[in-house]
Amino acid sequence: MSQTNQPITYDDNNIFAKMLNGDIPYHKVYEDDKTLAFMDIMPQAKGHVLVIPKQKAVDLADLEAEYAAAVLMTCKKVMQAQRQVFEREGIIQMQLNGAQAGQTVFHYHVHLIPSSIHELGRHAATQVESDRLADIAKQLAAVIVD
Numbered sequence: 001m002s003q004t005n006q007p008i009t010y011d012d013n014n015i016f017a018k019m020l021n022g023d024i025p026y027h028k029v030y031e032d033d034k035t036l037a038f039m040d041i042m043p044q045a046k047g048h049v050l051v052i053p054k055q056k057a058v059d060l061a062d063l064e065a066e067y068a069a070a071v072l073m074t075c076k077k078v079m080q081a082q083r084q085v086f087e088r089e090g091i092i093q094m095q096l097n098g099a100q101a102g103q104t105v106f107h108y109h110v111h112l113i114p115s116s117i118h119e120l121g122r123h124a125a126t127q128v129e130s131d132r133l134a135d136i137a138k139q140l141a142a143v144i145v146d
Helices: 017-020 065-086 130-143
Strands: 029-033 035-038 051-053 092-094 109-114
Touching: 017 035, 029 065, 029 130, 035 065, 035 130, 051 065, 065 109, 065 130
Parallel strands: none
Antiparallel strands: 029 035, 035 051, 051 109, 092 109
16 A cells, blocks of 8 residues: 555566566575565665565565565575674564555565664665675675575
8 A cells, every 4th residue: 555545556667676677787695486685775784685576566465475485585594694794693674565664665575684773774875885785795695505
């Protein structure tokens, strides 16, 4: 639902759909047949990763069970990598459903943020240099175990 309480229909031109179609570059951390994990270009903390399904779903209510399970398994792999690379136990898992909750890209996604809720930076405030994101993505990808 939007801020006017109207259901949001999936937009094939959203940024994540464009990434899945290969139209927009991204810094991949992990990919399988049902999911993609990549660096958030405007992270709330160093190592902020987004995990998306390869299904057209606006929010959790639209997500098929097999894709929901796949997203959670990818989140688990990425979190283990974040813990190893950043030497920290605390990882924020955040998932927003609808504009009223703060969702800005209407393709289901999970934020995995190596931070404390008390230290979390503002979302979409500052874009990080592509080279830095590429380096972090490589570090995380190198330790993910299938």
